[in-house]
Amino acid sequence: MENKNRLVVYDCDIGTDDAWGLAMMLRAEGVVLPGGRSSKVVAITTVQGNTDVDNGTLNALRVLHTLDRRDVPVFKGCADSIVPRTWSYTSKFHGQDGFNDVGGYPEVNEEQELQKEHAVNAMYRLACGNPGQVDFLLCGPLTNFANCINLYGRSFLDKIGGVYIMGGNIFGKGNVSKSAEFNFLMDPEAAHTTLERLTRPALILPWEPCIDGELGVTLDWRLNVLGDVDHPFVELLTRAERSMLVPRGFVNWISCDSLLTAIYLFPDAMIADQRDYYATVELSGVHTRGQMVLDHLRGRKVDAIHGKASNVRVVRRLKGEHFRTIIGWTGFLPSADIAPLCV
Template structure:
């Protein structure tokens, strides 16, 4: 029987979307979730991605300060992808430091607050201490998770709970190259390893349902309604997102990692359509490296490659209305009625 108390490792490359997801996860510790579940965040692990791993680690500690949750352990993870990149990512959507280089952040002490254990080892240790109970929310490149698989193999895989990934794509729509999503493209080998080695289907929220979905959240509502909340977390994120999104002319507000977190916490309310596939990642294509490739011939008698067992549950469409309630509650907006989603 599934243990209703779920322990969560939140693996991230904090930027703002990871920060919203982390705040949502930590706030959810106080809830009785649908199905009688409850959750506890037992580790935040950091990885290269939106920024380098050192800045991402600092940002994780900064976010915990704004939420007054310095009790949550943070573990620094991998600084580089499994195969060194032959190209430089220069878009820097989140700035050099992941928070758009604004400064005036909460003061943190890495020496006193960061756990000495490497993130990869912490993943294995926690899964071993609580077999079947630890769920992994992977909101950045999959470098830490894949390296844990490479180091510990089946001894790790046999002990994990659920795996939830924000990354990849359904229709080949890219956001860092023309055909690859950012998290997968920042470490394609890690994504390939994770998908190939998982024995139970991971839930994947790809890029397209996030960017093409209709969630009814305008940037104006985010910055001027939710952004009016007098809370250190909201004030910091509003300052960062105002500087990052307004100059680029954004009209809608989308936060992919918090969409994955909401789908994990409230799957019945959030997930409108999902389907199982066998998925892999293109590693050698001249135009398609990093693209997630789905076997659309599933269920037919085809060759050995296409006939592999389904390894992912792909979210194809999300519900928008509950997400606005969830993100309002995450941001401490008084009018948000989260209780209606916990029934």
């Protein structure tokens, strides 16, 4: 019987969306989740992505300070992709430091508060010490996770629980290049290694369902209703997102990593449609490097060309009606009640 007391490694490249997802995971501790499950974050692991790994690590510690959760261990991970990039990511959607450089952050002491163990080794140790019980929420490039696979192979893969990935795309719609989603493009080899080596299907939330559905959260509501909550975490994220999103003319608020976390915690309330596929990642295409490629010919069970069984469960459509309640509850909005979603 599956152990319903789940331990979570939250792997992230902390910009604002990862921060919301992390806050949601920590808020869920002590809550009896659907199916009688419980969850506990046993590690935050950081990786290059939205910002460099040094800033991302500082941001993880800053978030923990705002939430008064300095008990949660943070492990710094990989600073570079598996294969060095020949191009430079210059748009810096989250600014240089991941929080759009707004400043006014809580003071952290990295020397005292950061764990000395590397994130990759921590992943392996936690999986081996709790076989089948540790779930991995992978919210950034998959560099840490893939390096753990490369270092430890089946002795790691046979001991992990579930794997949940925000990344990739269904229909080749890109958000950095014309054909690739950010997390996969920032380390295509890591994404390819992860999908090819997993021994059980991962759940993937791709880019398109995050932007193509109606999730019920306008930027106005996020900044001026949820943003009015008097809490250090909400205050920091509201300053960062106001400076980042208002000048760009956003109307709706999109937070992909918090959507993945909501799926993990409340799957029935969040997932409208999912399907099994065999998936891989394009590594050589001139225009399509980093694109997730699904076998649409056979769809559900076996890859038509290679005869490979499905290795992912792809979320194709989300239910939008509950997400505003979940994110409101994450941000301590008094009127947000998740009790009906936990039945």
